[in-house]
Amino acid sequence: MKKLLCKTYLAILLLLLYAPIIFIGVFSFTESKVLGNWTGFSTELYENLFFEAGSGNGLLRAIENTFIIALAAAFASTILGTVAAMGLKNLKGYKRRAMQFMNNIPMINPDIITGVSLFLLFLFLHVTQGYVSVILAHITFCTPYVVLSVMPQLIQMEPNTYEVALDLGARPSQALWKVVIPQLKGGMISGFILAFTMSLDDFAVTFFTRGTIGLETLSTYIYADARKGGLTPELRPLMTLIFLVVLILLLVRNIRINRNTTKAKA
Amino acid sequence: MAQDIIIDIRNVSKHFDGKVILEDINLQIRKGEFVTFLGPSGCGKTTLLKIIGGFKEPDQGSIYLNGKDLTGVPPYERPLNTVFQRYALFPHLDVYENIAFGLKLKNVPDKEIDKRVRKMLKLVSLTDYEQRDVDSLSGGQQQRVAIARALANSPQVLLLDEPLSALDRKMRLDMQIELKEMHDKLGITFIYVTHDQEEALTLSDRIIVINEGRIQQTGTPADIYNEPCNSFVANFIGDSNILNGTMIRDRKVNFIGHDFDCIDEGFGENTPVDVVVRPEDIYIMNRNDSCQFNGVVRSCTFKGVHYEMFVDTEEGYEMQIQDYNAFEPGTEVGMLIKPQDIQVMKKDCVCNSFDAEVLDENHVTFLGGRFECKIPREFKAGDTVCASVAFDKVGLMDYADEGELVGRVRFPLYKGDHYHLEIVTAGEALIYADTQEVYDNRDLVAISIAPKDIKISAKK
Numbered sequence: 001m002k003k004l005l006c007k008t009y010l011a012i013l014l015l016l017l018y019a020p021i022i023f024i025g026v027f028s029f030t031e032s033k034v035l036g037n038w039t040g041f042s043t044e045l046y047e048n049l050f051f052e053a054g055s056g057n058g059l060l061r062a063i064e065n066t067f068i069i070a071l072a073a074a075f076a077s078t079i080l081g082t083v084a085a086m087g088l089k090n091l092k093g094y095k096r097r098a099m100q101f102m103n104n105i106p107m108i109n110p111d112i113i114t115g116v117s118l119f120l121l122f123l124f125l126h127v128t129q130g131y132v133s134v135i136l137a138h139i140t141f142c143t144p145y146v147v148l149s150v151m152p153q154l155i156q157m158e159p160n161t162y163e164v165a166l167d168l169g170a171r172p173s174q175a176l177w178k179v180v181i182p183q184l185k186g187g188m189i190s191g192f193i194l195a196f197t198m199s200l201d202d203f204a205v206t207f208f209t210r211g212t213i214g215l216e217t218l219s220t221y222i223y224a225d226a227r228k229g230g231l232t233p234e235l236r237p238l239m240t241l242i243f244l245v246v247l248i249l250l251l252v253r254n255i256r257i258n259r260n261t262t263k264a265k266a
Numbered sequence: 267m268a269q270d271i272i273i274d275i276r277n278v279s280k281h282f283d284g285k286v287i288l289e290d291i292n293l294q295i296r297k298g299e300f301v302t303f304l305g306p307s308g309c310g311k312t313t314l315l316k317i318i319g320g321f322k323e324p325d326q327g328s329i330y331l332n333g334k335d336l337t338g339v340p341p342y343e344r345p346l347n348t349v350f351q352r353y354a355l356f357p358h359l360d361v362y363e364n365i366a367f368g369l370k371l372k373n374v375p376d377k378e379i380d381k382r383v384r385k386m387l388k389l390v391s392l393t394d395y396e397q398r399d400v401d402s403l404s405g406g407q408q409q410r411v412a413i414a415r416a417l418a419n420s421p422q423v424l425l426l427d428e429p430l431s432a433l434d435r436k437m438r439l440d441m442q443i444e445l446k447e448m449h450d451k452l453g454i455t456f457i458y459v460t461h462d463q464e465e466a467l468t469l470s471d472r473i474i475v476i477n478e479g480r481i482q483q484t485g486t487p488a489d490i491y492n493e494p495c496n497s498f499v500a501n502f503i504g505d506s507n508i509l510n511g512t513m514i515r516d517r518k519v520n521f522i523g524h525d526f527d528c529i530d531e532g533f534g535e536n537t538p539v540d541v542v543v544r545p546e547d548i549y550i551m552n553r554n555d556s557c558q559f560n561g562v563v564r565s566c567t568f569k570g571v572h573y574e575m576f577v578d579t580e581e582g583y584e585m586q587i588q589d590y591n592a593f594e595p596g597t598e599v600g601m602l603i604k605p606q607d608i609q610v611m612k613k614d615c616v617c618n619s620f621d622a623e624v625l626d627e628n629h630v631t632f633l634g635g636r637f638e639c640k641i642p643r644e645f646k647a648g649d650t651v652c653a654s655v656a657f658d659k660v661g662l663m664d665y666a667d668e669g670e671l672v673g674r675v676r677f678p679l680y681k682g683d684h685y686h687l688e689i690v691t692a693g694e695a696l697i698y699a700d701t702q703e704v705y706d707n708r709d710l711v712a713i714s715i716a717p718k719d720i721k722i723s724a725k726k
Contacts, residue, residue: 158354163321165356166341167348168368168419178367182358 021243028236035231046237059234062221066200069131069217073138074195078188080139081146081195085187086180088147089154103144114141115208122209129211137209138199145198146191153187190253197246218242271333272297272455273318273423278327280313280479285694287313288324289479295423295457300449302458304466305476306502311459312427314476318457319425320344331422347421351428353412355400361387361411362396368419386414389448406437413448423455430465442468463503467491475499496611497686500542501679507548507586509682511541511610519610522682523581524559526603530610540611545588547607550575550599557600561585563593577601583682618660618697621725622653630722633695635670635713639720652725657686659719660699662711669712673697675705689713 028046032039049059088099106114118137127133158164161183165175181188203219210220218238225232273295280288288310295301303311316322318329320341329336336344347368355364365386369379387393390410400408409429416424426445430438446469449456460466466473467487475482475490475498483495494500497508511521513533519526521541533539553560561579573592577585577599585601593599622632624645630637632653645651663669673689680686687705689697697713705711 158352160350160352161354161356163341164348164350164354165367166321167319167346168415169342169371170367171342174371178371179356183356185358 021240024236025240025243028240031233033230033233035233035236045234049234049237058216058221059232059238062216062218063238065131065215066217066219069135069138069206070196070199072135073142073199074192076135076139077142077146077195078192081143081191082150082184082188084143085147085150085154088151103147106141106144107148111141111202111204112208115205118205119208129209130213130215133209133211134206134215134217137205138202141202141205142195142198145194146188149191149194150184150187153184157183186256190256193249193253197249200242200246270296272331273457274330274333275314275318276327276330278314278317278324278329280310280317280322280324286479288317291327291479291481293474293481293484295455298453298455300446300456300458300469300471302460302466302470302473303476304460304463304473304502305482307461309476310479311461311476315348315425315427315457315459318423319346319348345422346425347416347419348425348427349409349412349416349429351431353408355408355411355415357399357401359400360396361392361398361400361403364400364411365414365418367415372419382418383414386418389417389451390414390444405433406441409433409441413445417448417452421454423457426456426458428460429458431460431462438465445469467503475502477502493609494542494611496614497540497542497679498677500540500609500611501677505545505586505588507543507545507682508679509541509543509583511539513537513539513610517605519608522559522579522583522585526558526608527605528608528610529605530608533610533612538613538616540613542609542611543585543603543607545574545586546572547603548585548587549602549604550577550587550589550591550593551602553598553600556602558602560598560600563595563597563599565595566592568592584680585682615698617654617656619652619654620695622651622722624649624651624722628717630720633671633691633697634693637670637715637720638717639722640717641722644724645722650725652723654721654723655697655715655719657698658684658700659715660689660697660701661714661716662687662689662699662701662703662705663714664712666710666712669714671697671713673711673713675707675709675711678705678707 027035027038029041029043030037030039031042031044084103088096088103091099115137118133118140122129122133122136127136157180161179162175165179166172170178201219203223206217207220207223210217216224222231222235225235271294273293275291275293275295278288278291279286291314303314305311313322317324320336320339323337331344331346356367359367362383365383366379369382374382383396384393387395390413392407392410392414395403395407395411400411403411409432413429429445430441433441442465445456458466458469467490470487472484473487473490474484477498483490483499485493490499490503494503494506500506500508509521511519513519513530513536514525515535516531516533517528519528519530519539519541551557559579559581561577564576564578564584566573566575569588572588572590575587575589575593577587579585579601587601620632622630624630624641624647625636626647628638628641630639630641630651630653637653639653661669666672671691673691676688676690678685678687681700684700684702685704687699687701689699689711691697691713699713
């Protein structure tokens with residue numbers, strides 16, 4: 001009886017958590033312009049999304065921008081974060097604790113503050129507001145996540161691995177590419193995935209740093225669209241698809257982590 | 267002779283944070299030799315190995331390989347390979363790829379690599395393990411792969427940094443034999459670092475005993491064991507009775523209250539010395555006329571091959587004795603030591619002496635502390651003098667405010683009826699003290715000295 005209660009409670013909880021997404025997902029398969037009206041099953045919205053790009057070119061451009069920015073930011077922050085983690089690992093005592101603390105602050109800092117402060121900084125430095133500023137901003141808030149996901153793998157690595165490689169005749173660059181990076185690969189990939197998803201769903205920071213040239217990412221497009229009165233129906237299949245992409249990425253990341261921990265235990 | 271030398275260490279010194287790690291090390295290693303750096307942890311032996319391997323640069327001095335200065339040559343250009351304490355196998359590569367790693371970097375043809383890797387696998391008895399994941403191997407097998415990986419590069423010298431310390435005892439003993447066999451088979455020079463004296467005695471052609479960054483003694487295992495040159499070596503290698511003695515004249519030494527014949531000469535007459543007698547070199551028997559001294563057995567423990575006994579002599583000294591026969595505690599026994607089993611060593615010093623400055627009529631300062639004492643008339647305030655304090659007059663206190671100086675105990679040595687301690691002060695100066703109390707390594711003590719025990723004399 002008690003067990004049944006527990007299970008029901010959990011089921012209700014999960015249902016409530018996922019209801020909005022399920023709702024969007026279900027209604028992405030109907031043509032109705034107004035959300036909530038079921039006018040029969042149809043894949044027309046999906047077809048529109050891919051072949052006619054819904055209401056004009058705006059949506060497609062936004063999707064494109066979002067993915068370009070997410071890829072660039074994830075790529076750059078993976079490199080930066082990995083290097084930073086290596087540096088952190090070599091620090092000792094309070095210096096290391098202090099740096100790790102500093103690394104954690106951007107993650108808990110409200111997005112709106114990160115966004116406004118970056119906007120002011122870019123203005124001050126005369127950085128062109130547009131692609132460059134948005135990508136730089138995304139790198140800023142993605143890097144700490146990469147540091148966090150590379151760190152455990154660095155700690156797991158034998159401390160004298162690098163020395164051993166040098167001893168066997170590897171130049172410092174060879175030691176890095178043939179021995180150190182392969183051992184950190186897992187952490188770097190999961191860091192990349194995390195950074196990619198963080199960049200993908202960002203709104204506040206993008207909103208403040210995109211400037212006035214009319215750069216739209218998905219989040220800013222949807223925001224503008226919603227303010228115009230009523231969501232473009234094609235956004236429903238789009239959001240469903242993005243949710244699935246993110247879900248798959250997270251699953252991949254978790255499976256990787258699980259595999260690594262069981263391997264480390266064996 | 268000269269061209270026989272493969273590694274020549276000249277005047278190597280290394281300091282870190284103002285502390286001496288290595289002090290003026292000079293050592294020549296011959297081609298094909300199995301040399302062991304032996305010493306307690308923190309003595310500088312691993313640092314010396316890392317300097318040879320190129321992972322650390324000495325502050326002064328150089329390492330020469332076949333007469334060529336290695337200063338500034340990075341590790342990857344030195345024809346030396348290291349087996350590290352933590353094997354650090356590459357987990358993303360299998361056994362075969364681990365061993366082939368160095369050869370691949372050198373662009374050795376695949377066929378050649380294959381031949382060489384198989385030879386190495388055979389050498390470390392891991393044939394058929396090529397495709398195994400390194401994480402699936404046992405500690406001993408991982409260590410074998412690490413050795414094979416280092417040897418695959420055909421180094422001129424193999425450096426081994428406590429390679430067996432992570433293995434259990436049985437495995438360690440097996441690996442010792444295998445290492446020795448590998449060394450004999452390959453004929454290359456091995457430099458081995460360990461803190462395990464048994465391992466050093468088993469493996470080495472030559473042992474270099476290192477303590478506090480200095481070479482204490484160099485010699486074959488038998489030399490080091492039978493003729494330790496100072497009390498540190500005697501205490502560190504094997505069990506021993508280390509005692510204060512007086513060399514009466516050549517071939518005659520007095521210790522534990524008796525005169526003994528010995529075979530040492532050239533110490534002068536009535537010279538204070540340290541005497542070392544190994545526990546297995548004291549003959550223990552029921553009392554009879556042939557005994558040199560008598561005592562009562564205090565404890566007797568079975569140690570497998572022999573019994574270990576502690577005997578209190580009539581003169582109040584405690585002797586450690588190993589014998590195949592057991593004597594029950596409480597038994598009255600007689601003992602005998604043969605002349606060739608007595609090792610006489612020069613004392614480093616017989617009395618603490620410090621450079622001191624006179625402050626006023628009855629105060630001096632030395633080692634940063636202010637001491638009260640009687641100062642002879644001829645010295646005035648500001649004079650530099652010599653203050654000497656006998657070992658047994660150095661008072662040791664538990665609390666810092668009870669003494670004029672604070673220091674840390676280092677290397678406590680039992681001398682039969684008292685402990686002889688080295689105390690390192692905050693200013694890195696050494697004070698020796700004799701005491702009845704038991705102190706551990708690194709214990710903090712305060713030092714106070716009674717005014718009458720400080721002797722002031724002119725500086726030499």
